[in-house]
Amino acid sequence: MRETRLYGSEGGEAKAFPTPICKYNEYMHGVFQKTKLLSICRYYMENVKNTIKKLISVLGGRFSEELGIDLSKGISTEIFKWFLASKLFGARIGTNIAIKTYKEFERHGVLSPEKILETGWDGLVRILDDGGYARYDFSTATKLLEIMKDLKKFYHGDLNKLHEMADDEDDLEDLLKGLGKGIGDVTVNIFLRELRSVWKRANPFPSELVILAARNLGFISQTEEPLSALKKIWLAHTIKGKDFSDFEAALLRLGKDFCKKRKCDKCPMGEECGCKKVVS
Numbered sequence: 001m002r003e004t005r006l007y008g009s010e011g012g013e014a015k016a017f018p019t020p021i022c023k024y025n026e027y028m029h030g031v032f033q034k035t036k037l038l039s040i041c042r043y044y045m046e047n048v049k050n051t052i053k054k055l056i057s058v059l060g061g062r063f064s065e066e067l068g069i070d071l072s073k074g075i076s077t078e079i080f081k082w083f084l085a086s087k088l089f090g091a092r093i094g095t096n097i098a099i100k101t102y103k104e105f106e107r108h109g110v111l112s113p114e115k116i117l118e119t120g121w122d123g124l125v126r127i128l129d130d131g132g133y134a135r136y137d138f139s140t141a142t143k144l145l146e147i148m149k150d151l152k153k154f155y156h157g158d159l160n161k162l163h164e165m166a167d168d169e170d171d172l173e174d175l176l177k178g179l180g181k182g183i184g185d186v187t188v189n190i191f192l193r194e195l196r197s198v199w200k201r202a203n204p205f206p207s208e209l210v211i212l213a214a215r216n217l218g219f220i221s222q223t224e225e226p227l228s229a230l231k232k233i234w235l236a237h238t239i240k241g242k243d244f245s246d247f248e249a250a251l252l253r254l255g256k257d258f259c260k261k262r263k264c265d266k267c268p269m270g271e272e273c274g275c276k277k278v279v280s
């Protein structure tokens with residue numbers, strides 16, 4: 001049973017549900033939930049699709065796509081690339097540095113378990129330093145080597161095999177966390193959320209940043225179960241060419257870069273958020 005109500009943050013500790021900054025949308029969502037009268041919340045309902053569209057187009061969707069990784073066909077080599085990128089994103093480090101470091105791995109052709117093992121500790125530290133990952137270079141190089149050894153030993157270097165061997169969603173997360181000397185909740189969450197439509201057992205809870213942004217935009221209320229509520233919203237307002245992972249990643253970007261830092265004055269979703277509107 002997945003009863004936990006704690007959520008890992010991007011590079012942070014697990015925390016309880018975040019409180020939304022925007023009380024207006026929380027209020028409007030609550031009104032709609034209670035009354036179910038479309039006329040009362042016409043503005044809210046009509047604008048949900050446009051808000052989602054703008055959110056994805058302005059903030060960006062899946063990080064894997066931004067890195068040129070194609071997860072859509074479930075090919076093992078592409079899934080591994082995303083796994084490596086997720087490991088880099090998982091540290092307390094800027095997104096730009098993680099992206100730059102991934103690009104360094106790509107430039108050196110070090111994008112498989114075998115290549116990582118061949119490159120060795122010194123070579124990995126050099127790649128990590130070139131990408132600006134200097135703060136975590138030694139520890140990340142060590143961890144990557146340990147993870148690759150386990151991946152080769154237990155799953156023939158293929159993450160699809162790891163998925164096949166998992167009994168259910170929780171077991172999948174546990175198998176991933178058990179690689180090397182352990183992979184953190186944040187990294188596993190990042191990795192699995194973009195595999196939702198690829199792996200049937202990939203179904204992690206949304207991160208607290210996703211929930212924070214979703215609540216501020218009025219997509220979900222304080223009392224709703226976040227994942228099923230967000231999926232319901234997405235199914236009712238699907239955008240052509242995009243999937244739920246794009247929606248989730250865009251919310252993550254908003255939560256991380258704006259809501260968490262309380263940058264409402266610079267936020268591209270300020271108009272839609274309604275945080276300047278007054279609730280009596």
Ligand code: SF4
Pocket residue numbers: 021022213216217254258259260262263264265267268269270273274275
């Ligand atoms: S940062 Fe943007 S989405 Fe978040 S509360 Fe402020 S205006 Fe709303």
